[in-house]
Amino acid sequence: MHVRLILTLALLLPLVPIATTWPVTPRPPVLRGWEPPPTPYARGHRGVDLRAAPGTPVRAVAPGRVAYAGLVAGRGVISVELRDTGHPPLRTTYEPVIPTVRKGDEVAPGQQLGTLSPTGSHCATPCLHWGLRRAREYLNPLTLLPPHLLRRGTSRLLPVRP
Template sequence: MADPWLASPAPLQVAAAFDRPASDWGPGHRGVDIWLGEGDAVLSPGAGVVTFAGRVAGRGVVVVTHPNGLRSTLEPVTASGRVGDHVRQGDTVGTLELAGSHCASHACLHWGVRRGEEYLDPLDVLRGYGPIRLLPLRE
């Protein structure tokens, strides 16, 4: 079975948290923004294959499809590889661009995670974090 957990694609300093939209087309934030400097390395959150490396709406985007069925989307990133490249967790997949940053006037990395068409909170699949589970109180 493929590892269900991912690692942060950069040192984890969250600039903006995930905000699940109420509907498919509703407003929200379909990922997390992580503070990072322009030109800093962006790492693959897990093993997988680069399934997209190009520009969308003027910003660089890299998508890594993981064996566990999850897809990580990283932007704004200048890709360092090509579609079809196999990557390991922690491999550099590109460098952060300033243009297209969600954090206007500062650089940050947007990391989105999808399972099929569903957007997930990246912190829920992050090794060491995972979803919060409440356990019964023992006396």
């Protein structure tokens, strides 16, 4: 009972923006957003699709440890368990990627994990599918990004008026 209560509370905790970069740069267009399914086994989109060209470097958005780097259903997948994100920890996923890291590697924000694969994408155009989970609960990975990384365009300073 005690473990179940802790797990339930961890799933209900709000996410704090901890990412310091997008997984692909420059800031990519979001081709398809996060669409949570109404039930665990229903249709939905359990991540976001970011437009990127094949061969684009895919980077860790926050510090963590590589939990998996290999093939799943013929697609290259990398999963990173994020450091200091509670118990159970948050885990980001990236696909389709040709990994340059291995299970157990410690990664820093912005560190290259691999490159976007030219095949295996479920998008009509090349894209990176970026996901986020806590245990079995899928979450919106965009909630990891602070507001300044979500805004489009450049900031500009305005003159100070007396």
